Amino acid sequence: MSLSTEKTNSLRESILALGFDRVGFAPALVVDDYPRYQSWLDAGYAGGMEYMHRNCCLREDPRELLAEARSVIMVSMNYHWPSEDKAVDERGRVSRYARGRDYHKVMRKRLQNVELILREEFGAQATRVCVDSAPLLERSLAAAAGLGWIGKNTLLIDERLGSWTFLAALLCDLDLPADSPVADRCGNCTACLEACPTQAFPEPGLLDASKCISYLTIEHKGEIDDDLAGQMDNHIFGCDICQEVCPWNTKAPMTEIEDFRPRELVSTPLLSELLQLDEAGFLKRFAGTPVMRAGLDGMKRNARIALANSRRS
Numbered sequence: 001m002s003l004s005t006e007k008t009n010s011l012r013e014s015i016l017a018l019g020f021d022r023v024g025f026a027p028a029l030v031v032d033d034y035p036r037y038q039s040w041l042d043a044g045y046a047g048g049m050e051y052m053h054r055n056c057c058l059r060e061d062p063r064e065l066l067a068e069a070r071s072v073i074m075v076s077m078n079y080h081w082p083s084e085d086k087a088v089d090e091r092g093r094v095s096r097y098a099r100g101r102d103y104h105k106v107m108r109k110r111l112q113n114v115e116l117i118l119r120e121e122f123g124a125q126a127t128r129v130c131v132d133s134a135p136l137l138e139r140s141l142a143a144a145a146g147l148g149w150i151g152k153n154t155l156l157i158d159e160r161l162g163s164w165t166f167l168a169a170l171l172c173d174l175d176l177p178a179d180s181p182v183a184d185r186c187g188n189c190t191a192c193l194e195a196c197p198t199q200a201f202p203e204p205g206l207l208d209a210s211k212c213i214s215y216l217t218i219e220h221k222g223e224i225d226d227d228l229a230g231q232m233d234n235h236i237f238g239c240d241i242c243q244e245v246c247p248w249n250t251k252a253p254m255t256e257i258e259d260f261r262p263r264e265l266v267s268t269p270l271l272s273e274l275l276q277l278d279e280a281g282f283l284k285r286f287a288g289t290p291v292m293r294a295g296l297d298g299m300k301r302n303a304r305i306a307l308a309n310s311r312r313s
């Protein structure tokens, strides 16, 4: 079913009114970038993220997730809060996206409200909410839906919001008019590629996740090679370096979403305190935030590395 222009505009407005910063539509068709994904896997750049290999072909076409899908509604949300200066006093640094309430929960709830509106007011009969964990190439789809361009650091960059955004998708059986992609505005800038302490970008727009501090601190299981650990400074969960140096992020507005307000005990914890935590203490401090993903053992490993790095410098 296709919608009139008037109806389409009213749908966009309803979605933005639910607290999303941007919305765009892409057709639910084969994703052009899929071969890039396949070669990324083949090159071993997914490191130990076995789940990226599992069901990998589902990412080729959103209709693998919802057979009736005709359109993909892509949304983004700004999570940019002012950040403290580089942490001192043997404190660790948690990346900005993980300092407040888990975005999976925040976005899913809001998209479920969009889902209701689509069904009740716009006649959709088949819908599916996808926040991060579904096998969907969110950045490719967001770029196709005109939400920004894919930068050399592989992040989706929005001219107004920079890259401090979360992405999510809602698949539906309505025929929505596709938005146009925006032009790549990275130009000759290579700040992100040069700033990466572990040289995790073999080329612009390509990330070797097995070297990325974000991967090492969040997804990697077991010990971390000394060479890489020595470059991790005090990053104990995720890394923002390739975003912090991006000129498009210097003027990015702050978010007004209270859920993303950094929690004091989460953002820059004392490393010695982390090393003392038991499961109950870990839960008390990090429940409801993305940090839960690393688990207590992962966070203690990261804290040990950060402490060793701070004592060496």
Ligand code: B12
Pocket (backbone or CB within 6 Å): 033, 034, 036, 037, 040, 052, 095, 096, 097, 131, 132, 133, 134, 135, 136, 137, 138, 139, 140, 150, 153, 154, 155, 156, 157, 163, 164, 165, 166, 167, 168, 205, 206, 207, 209, 212, 214, 215, 218, 219, 237, 238, 239, 240, 242
């Ligand atoms: C696995 C994963 C990771 C891995 C691997 C990251 C990576 N670059 O692949 C690790 C753990 C390292 C990671 C780190 C981070 N992640 Co992450 N991650 C994902 C996840 C689950 C899948 C990404 C994926 O498929 N990677 C495989 C590669 C090959 O795909 P890709 O980078 O998306 O690239 C595709 C397209 O962008 C396109 N493409 C890429 N470059 C170019 C260039 C050109 C010219 C063209 C034409 C196309 C093109 O082709 C690729 C194949 O389709 C997505 C959620 C999702 N379902 O998509 C979140 C996601 C990408 N992550 C996100 C975030 C916030 C982060 C971190 C900032 C967190 C942090 N602070 O530590 C870092 C950023 C590191 C970085 N520079 O990417 C956000 C990004 C939001 C945004 N504005 O871009 C996402 C979308 C989650 C979300 N729902 O908001 N992540």
